[in-house]
Amino acid sequence: MEITLSVSGMTCGHCKSAVQDALKNLSGVTSVEVHLDSGKVDVVYDDALVSKEDMEEAIEEQGYDVVN
Amino acid sequence: MEITLSVSGMTCGHCKSAVQDALKNLSGVTSVEVHLDSGKVDVVYDDALVSKEDMEEAIEEQGYDVVN
Numbered sequence: 037m038e039i040t041l042s043v044s045g046m047t048c049g050h051c052k053s054a055v056q057d058a059l060k061n062l063s064g065v066t067s068v069e070v071h072l073d074s075g076k077v078d079v080v081y082d083d084a085l086v087s088k089e090d091m092e093e094a095i096e097e098q099g100y101d102v103v104n
Numbered sequence: 105m106e107i108t109l110s111v112s113g114m115t116c117g118h119c120k121s122a123v124q125d126a127l128k129n130l131s132g133v134t135s136v137e138v139h140l141d142s143g144k145v146d147v148v149y150d151d152a153l154v155s156k157e158d159m160e161e162a163i164e165e166q167g168y169d170v171v172n
Contacts, residue, residue, distance in 0.1 A: 049167075050118030099117070 039088060041077045042103040043095055046070070051100070058094040062086050075103075107156060109145045110171040111163055114138070119168070126162040130154050143171075 046052060052070045055077060059068045064085025069078040079091060092102045114120060120138045123145060127136045132153025137146040147159060160170045 045116075047115035048113075048119055050122065051116055054118065 037083045038078065038080050039091075041079065041088075041091060041095070043070075043075050043077050043100050044103055045100040046072055046075060048072075054098045055095055055100060058098050059091055062090055062094055065091070105151045106146065106148050107159075109147065109156075109159060109163070111138075111143050111145050111168050112171055113168040114140055114143060116140075122166045123163055123168060126166050127159055130158055130162055133159070 043055060046055060049072075052072050056068050056070050059065050059077070059079060062081075064082040065079060066082070067078075067080035071077070077095075081091075095102050111123060114123060117140075120140050124136050124138050127133050127145070127147060130149075132150040133147060134150070135146075135148035139145070145163075149159075163170050
């Protein structure tokens with residue numbers, strides 16, 4: 037499965053790494069690409085193992101908001 | 105001694121931490137306060153142990169510019 041999340045508040049390379057690492061640490065997430073300029077985050081994942089809600093929670097724990 | 109440096113490129117809390125930690129790791133630096141909104145960094149230091157140039161180098165190594 038592939039999803040694109042919209043994340044607000046990412047301003048720099050550290051922010052990018054924080055979101056990337058948080059998502060990659062979720063079991064079931066196989067690939068993460070963060071686009072700082074647009075705030076878009078592309079995630080490839082196995083929906084038997086991880087949900088969109090899990091991803092949103094991981095991102096929000098890092099201090100960023102997921103825009104729906 | 106006390107100095108205020110102007111640093112450009114710090115956008116978020118991670119940036120603040122990166123600059124703060126880099127300066128605190130210099131021997132002779134006793135206190136660092138980063139103001140994200142203004143880009144000002146207040147440093148208390150012993151000028152027998154560390155110079156303004158050392159601080160600028162430490163900040164630039166983290167990817168930020170010191171404005172003179």
